[in-house]
Amino acid sequence: MGQFSVFSRLGLPVLLAATAVLYLWRLGDSGWANAFYTAAVQAGAHNWTAMLFGSSDPANAITVDKTPAALWVMDVSVRLFGLNSWSVLVPQALIGVAAVWVLYATVRRVAGPGAGLLAGAVLAATPVAALIFRFNNPDALLVLLLVAAAYCVQRACEKDASRWWLVVAGVAVGFGFLAKMLQAFLVLPAFATAYAVAGHRTLSRRILDLLIAGSAVVLSAGWYLALVELWPESSRPYIGGSQHNSIIELTLGYNGFGRLTGKETGGLGNLNHDVGWARLFGAGMGLDIAWLLPAAMICLVAGLILTRRAPRTDPARAAFILWGGWLFVSALVFSFSNGIIHAYYTVALAPAVGACIGIGVTLLWQNRFDIRATTAMSGTVLVITILAAVLLTRHSEWMPWLRSSVSVGGVGAAVLLLVSGRLTPVMARSVAALAVVSCLAAPAGFSIATAATSHSGAIPNVGPSHQVSGRGLGGAGGLLDSPKPSTELVATLARGANDYTWAAAVVGSNNAAGYQLATGAPVMAIGGFNGTDPAPTLERFQQLVATGQIHYFIADQMMMLTGRWGSSSGGSRAATDIAQWVETHYTPLFIDRAAIYDLSAANT
Template sequence: MTVDAPSAAPAETAAPANRSRWQPWALAVICVAAGALYAWRIGGGQLGNSYYSAAVKSMTGSFSNFLFGSFDPYGVFTVDKPPMSLWPQAISVLVFGFNGWSLLLPQVLEGIAAVFLLHRTVRLWAGENTALLAALILTLTPITVAINRDNNPDTLLVLLLVAAAYAFTRSVQADTSRARTRWLLWCAFFVGCGFVTKMMQAWIVLPGFALAYFVGTSAPVKRRLLDLLGAAGVLIVSSFWWTALHDLWPGSKPYMGGSTDGTALNLIFGYNGFGRIFGGEGNFGPGGGGPRGGDLPGGMELPAGMTPPQGGGGPFGGETGLGRMFSSSVGGQISWLLPLALLVLVAVAVRGIRRKQPGDPARRAGWFAWGSWLLVTGVVFSYARGIWHPYYTTMLAPAIAAICAAGLTGFWREYRQGSGYGWLLLPAAVALTAGWAFVLANRDPSWHGWTRWTVLAVGVVAVVALVLGKLTSVRKAILTRASLVLAVVTVLFVPTVWSTATAATGESMGGMPSAGPGGLGFPGGFGGMRMPGGGREAGMPGMPDAADFPGGMPGGSPDASGFPGGPGGMPGAPGGARKPGGMADFMNGKLTDDQRRVLDYAKQHSGGAEITLAVDGSAMMSSNFIIGSDETVIGMGGFLGSDDSPSVGQLQQWTAEGKLKFVLGGTGGMRMPGMSGGAGEKRQEWIKQHCTTVDPAAYGGKPASAQQEAGPMGGAQTLYQCHA
């Protein structure tokens, strides 16, 4: 565990009076750069994750939908997360209308706020220059750029946890016991808000914060314990108030999506809690039932013969173990400075242990807090056996930024003023970072492969300049400053290119935000998912060839791509072709012509039914109907059809009362192994018994045998008219 360090730690003061005139302007430039990266071309027809985008649109329809985060406008079931991250998006949509800009603008602002607040936090702990470097590192972290251009909950989660770190830092540095307690309670409150954003993931930082507070304050032990108990009380209330509100609500409310009994408490400690860590219900592996809401990009499902990797972690994060953060799926997203951060923690720990005099408690508390944030989160992510996505690693970015910034400024001070061999830490850090950047960039040379040789060359020059600057007296001052600039450039060069390129593409598949090469939002292909044949389609790493699937790609002939509009409809397709009605449109909530005809027919013949259409299939299908129209369209069964909502009893009642007449079923397409469950099968059986097929000719549709582009990744659709 990290402890306070002497010369290896930055020794700047944080007093604003000592700031130079250029420093506030530097912070402003960094925040503007962050805004540019996060906002560039986000309104170009993109709606982020269509699962959450559909929910945002539905939430603007009523207070109940807004409060509980209803996925559909009728309030049948919620998304499988608490709605805190969706509330700002819904408010933005209410003000500016439903479009890509209004959906993603809150994410951009939250990302900029996280950069600014990290600067303020690190400035209190380690000084102004260190804080500026930390803010710059966070801004240029590739996966952070990608996630802040999307509408997943992680952006708000990071902001809230950085706010918690700020409150914690204020607490350990407070001059009075009252201020110390007050700021600690604020810290607990922000972590609780993170819980209402993404449940138990926010709690990962708690052990480190608690330990850091205990060792980082000068208050009596009894007072420390009382403060921690008070913070625990605030944490419980701020974490579970929404859960209690949902589960104890006396009136009508949406079913909790992703749960087995309709309660938020079940979701917290089941699929979205221990299920994420240990696997099990709702996850891949023994007893798993496949992923749920948000686990596949917009609702894609795997075909027969495509299996998740062994060792847990679902199909996206690769094998579990300490190497996961450096793997081909994850490394290019977050690990650029991870070796440097680990080197810093080791150096600080060793120097702290060797010290005979106790260090500053507040400084020590900061190292404990940031170090435990990085290490505990990294270990949890590395060994999570349930559904786990590479973009979760954006939660590591603030800790990496703070540690690396403090370490580099400390190494620089040691380089200039230290005695012995401590000055070698800075050249070693530069060499280590440049070497790892070369490895990461070399994994797919087709994606800005020139950067690997550039960073290697600049790194060598930087290391040589640092060594010469220390060992020679010829123009030492000039050489030393130049070597510092080269060192910083080496550390940040390739991540900057990746982040800028990610923003410049202006494209996102929504469900799986990622930086760097890859298709469909899967970094490096499918993140460890084994696909039959392992070939390439549309020039994308990790995509299968059509020949790998019996009868061709799902939903098509042997030479079909299986994507609506063909492979040219996919972002990144050769030549940049984007066919109307293609995959890019499909992933952004645009209805196909067949779907539009189905909806129009159901509306014209519904006889004023409250529910125009119920869609039995993945959330991708129902979300497109919700986004692409103003009709009351509901999904059935939650994200992948396994939830008991609506139940067969509800369907029977709606039909009897004339509230529902049409059901779109048989969406086919790719499906996860083990996805089908009792509730979904019962609904399908009810449809067969109580509904009759509508002739496609009645609405100008294609016969089922002729449909290739109707469902997600292909598959036929059947419109049913139901009777009491």
């Protein structure tokens, strides 16, 4: 018993230290990571207006296509420590460690420290978590805020709890919206149901509390929308991702219902041909999140069965409703969305997977003297290790011994779990440890491989192999990565940059980011992320050129690879018109096969 007490006290520091090492180790190898966001951080660290709106450049031509809360965290870091890979990425890693800590605290209140440690370990060891908490996409902050909101909802369900816990949960979800927009609201049905079912107040008071919490969500998310909509358009950047310079349009359209229906004006078309539940286990998302997903589902069902006769306010059942609802709704949306969706979005499932496993396994273990519970545990371990072996075959050349080791350990643990109720306490704990190690070894190993691999571009991938670069020809970036211009090209663009509002202009935010980060001078991203936003229009661009505000135009190789912009997406063709006008009226200069046009020269 004394050894177990020591384990409980040391478990959390060890978990957090291991998580910190995993998320911080060789973090600088990824360089600018997602240069699209790093350039916006560079802009925000130099200009307060750019920081407020999330501009792609410090001269405030256009914003990124998200609300900017995640950028604000990195902006502060860069203002304090200067612009470098570590100042951009360390906040993300620390956010990941904090998320593991808060998840531990949440699960611990329901099922004890052992369950909390298991839940935290599952989150930390999920490959997509090891990817995103080492990267600068906004999903990291979203996950932390939603886990914090779940903690507050759980506290609100406790006896004699203040309704302020529910209000704080609403505020956390609202600020989650400011990180990743409508995705933050996927947890709301689960949160509301958990409190409505398990809250200790009367039904009328619970309904009133939920209405107040809903108001907190609206206020904490809506103030920013109101600010942007009411701010004069002439003194703020264009809202990237929208066709009418509207953050409401961005929220409900390109980043909202368009993700569900596939009708995203300005997008590049629907490439999702794997719609359905199998998507989470398929080639696109399986290696990110599938490893322990069946275990979470089994534990969720088993937990609801075990608590079916518990009082209405039973905290374990409330937790299963909360985390199970989070898992189900988010998995449903990710599986059946017809619009743009990326595998790394599934990091939002990882906390729910960890919580369901931590609480469910603890309940099953407490009931191990019942053959039904031991059968459920045995079956879970068997399913997980078989799935791990299947997933590992997708990288068959990487650590082939791990597949056989996990299989042997898993089968052995599954057999021994069937008789765990008859074993001595020491032997039973040894079997439990074998089962946990067998189930976590494969995802943890894949997470370590992910951490050991540098990642860049807009769509990072998990695993040991480097992602395929999305860069175009001749040093100019494509949609997924940013260009890395030569020293000569950088020197040319930087020469006289202080005499212009923008040192250069190029179609696409990823392309602009590469040149801006290399030169340190503002580079206009024509058309935003996809090159399909009407910002600027041809008339406006001509006006800026005529008044001497843009020095160079860089011909983007994306045009040669994908054709003109906006033709098949319903988006604006302004970028095409601008490129054609420049090509017609100015003479190109080729530097390392990159074509640049000096807009300060007299046009023909």
